[in-house]
Amino acid sequence: MNRQNGAERPYDVVLFGATGFVGALTAEYLAAHAPEGCRWALAGRNRRRLEELRDRLAAKNPHCADLALLTADADDADALRALAESAHVVASTVGPYVWYGEKLVAACAEAGTDYTDLTGEAEFVDRMYLEHDGRARETGARLVHACGFDSVPHDLGAWFTVRQLPEGVPLTVDGYVRTNAVFSGGTFASALTALGRGPQMVRAAKERRMHEPRLVGRRARAPQGSPHFSPETGTWALPLPTLDPRVVERSARALERYGPDFRYRHFASVKRLPMALGGVGAVGLLAGAAQIPAARHWLSARVEPGTGPGVQRRGRSWFTVRFVGEGGGRRVFTEVSGGDPGYDETAKMLAEAALALALDDLPATSGQVTTAVAMGEALLERLTAAGLRFRVAAVR
Numbered sequence: 001m002n003r004q005n006g007a008e009r010p011y012d013v014v015l016f017g018a019t020g021f022v023g024a025l026t027a028e029y030l031a032a033h034a035p036e037g038c039r040w041a042l043a044g045r046n047r048r049r050l051e052e053l054r055d056r057l058a059a060k061n062p063h064c065a066d067l068a069l070l071t072a073d074a075d076d077a078d079a080l081r082a083l084a085e086s087a088h089v090v091a092s093t094v095g096p097y098v099w100y101g102e103k104l105v106a107a108c109a110e111a112g113t114d115y116t117d118l119t120g121e122a123e124f125v126d127r128m129y130l131e132h133d134g135r136a137r138e139t140g141a142r143l144v145h146a147c148g149f150d151s152v153p154h155d156l157g158a159w160f161t162v163r164q165l166p167e168g169v170p171l172t173v174d175g176y177v178r179t180n181a182v183f184s185g186g187t188f189a190s191a192l193t194a195l196g197r198g199p200q201m202v203r204a205a206k207e208r209r210m211h212e213p214r215l216v217g218r219r220a221r222a223p224q225g226s227p228h229f230s231p232e233t234g235t236w237a238l239p240l241p242t243l244d245p246r247v248v249e250r251s252a253r254a255l256e257r258y259g260p261d262f263r264y265r266h267f268a269s270v271k272r273l274p275m276a277l278g279g280v281g282a283v284g285l286l287a288g289a290a291q292i293p294a295a296r297h298w299l300s301a302r303v304e305p306g307t308g309p310g311v312q313r314r315g316r317s318w319f320t321v322r323f324v325g326e327g328g329g330r331r332v333f334t335e336v337s338g339g340d341p342g343y344d345e346t347a348k349m350l351a352e353a354a355l356a357l358a359l360d361d362l363p364a365t366s367g368q369v370t371t372a373v374a375m376g377e378a379l380l381e382r383l384t385a386a387g388l389r390f391r392v393a394a395v396r
């Protein structure tokens with residue numbers, strides 16, 4: 001076992017936010033897949049809801065009847081300190097993270113506890129870098145944000161693609177995302193929050209750039225691409241300014257294997273032009289509405305927190321991320337794909353990332369690190385075994 005965080009603690013993994021929509025799916029995944037002997041616990045703000053969840057889990061797996069329940073509010077620093085000190089890894093689904101996330105990150109950084117979450121909020125990730133990366137490096141805590149569909153398939157997919165290309169030469173990778181999925185109340189609330197905080201996000205990114213050490217002798221970039229028809233995928237490609245390209249860029253900064261000059265671009269991939277234009281219009285309208293508090297409030301009341309797509313809808317959902325990598329005279333086409341990205345696969349990714357941090361022999365890292373840097377091969381193997389597909393489609 002990889003034990004960077006000191007003496008024996010009661011739990012290998014604590015799942016915080018276990019009673020939420022994706023939290024409960026993650027708990028179900030752990031109930032079915034945590035290996036024997038793995039000590040994990042459910043945490044949340046409401047004891048009664050935790051007991052109900054434990055009963056539901058125990059109905060499927062009797063071992064779960066003994067799961068420990070830990071209560072803490074996201075605002076209660078003392079309770080979060082106790083929670084962080086009780087675990088080797090805390091996985092949190094409590095968002096929007098920019099509102100509810102910081103105190104837990106602080107507690108984990110202080111306690112030398114590994115931390116994973118599902119944030120896709122760039123401002124939150126940059127703020128946590130500025131506030132807690134230094135302390136986490138001192139205590140040995142690994143702070144791994146974005147362990148769901150944001151940004152695991154993109155980060156590990158780019159890493160997988162890079163490893164199909166020659167070493168020591170400039171490389172480019174373009175990622176094209178397609179999905180038919182719908183979102184939960186929690187995701188909608190987080191997206192609206194992020195869209196309504198553009199200036200704060202820009203400020204946090206700028207401060208981070210001022211503090212982050214410069215790369216010496218290498219380059220790693222993730223510039224925004226322009227809309228185009230991609231003959232490689234046979235689809236329209238629209239630049240996707242999510243957290244994902246930033247995460248890929250950070251992996252490239254940290255790992256020499258990405259070569260002396262690495263560039264990543266990230267696109268949404270849409271079959272028909274009218275759909276592409278409709279998508280851009282809808283996001284533009286949402287972003288505009290998110291700037292007006294009353295409109296934001298009205299919109300967030302349309303989708304209830306704690307709710308999300310049902311089993312049947314999730315069963316019909318899928319995603320693919322196609323990558324085109326080039327360098328050293330070689331061109332490679334790879335693909336990462338799976339089922340319902342936002343919930344079933346996200347629960348799997350978060351649970352497997354937490355298990356990897358708790359149980360696997362990983363590279364020695366600390367501070368804010370990406371999934372590729374903290375867990376690379378181990379997480380890729382875990383997710384492949386759990387049904388996600390990483391494949392090389394063609395090499396030219």
Ligand SMILES: NC(=O)c1ccc[n+]([C@@H]2O[C@H](COP(=O)([O-])OP(=O)(O)OC[C@H]3O[C@@H](n4cnc5c(N)ncnc54)[C@H](OP(=O)(O)O)[C@@H]3O)[C@@H](O)[C@H]2O)c1
Nearest residue numbers: 019020021022045074095148149150184186187190305306
């Ligand atoms: N990365 C990805 O691809 C991805 C995919 C899915 C979701 N997400 C993100 O994951 C987060 C959760 O999504 P969701 O759909 O599961 O949302 P949700 O159903 O609304 O769940 C939110 C959870 O946070 C808990 N919570 C809220 N305020 C709290 C507080 N003050 N103290 C302690 N716990 C508190 C809730 O507790 P109660 O149960 O007691 O209400 C609930 O467990 C969102 O930020 C979403 O954007 C990311």
